[in-house]
Amino acid sequence: METDRLLTLRDVSRLLGGTSRASIYRLIKARPGFPQPVKLGASTRFRESDVQGFIAGRNASTGGAAK
Secondary structure, eight states, X not given: OOOOOEEXXXXXXXXXXXXXXXXXXXXXXXXXXXXXXXXXXXXXXXXXXHHHHHHHHHHHHHTOOOO
């Protein structure tokens, strides 16, 4: 069983094309299906598989997924 890599908010921002921190937090609250953060003490992390799945789903729904 593979362990999922945990991404920082900065990593998620880069993967989402430079989306701001504030916009990511808005997406967490407002968009069903957006990856939920994992709290580690005072740190916020995101499971890489959740973020990649969200991106793949977003690309598929807009027709931007590579085939």
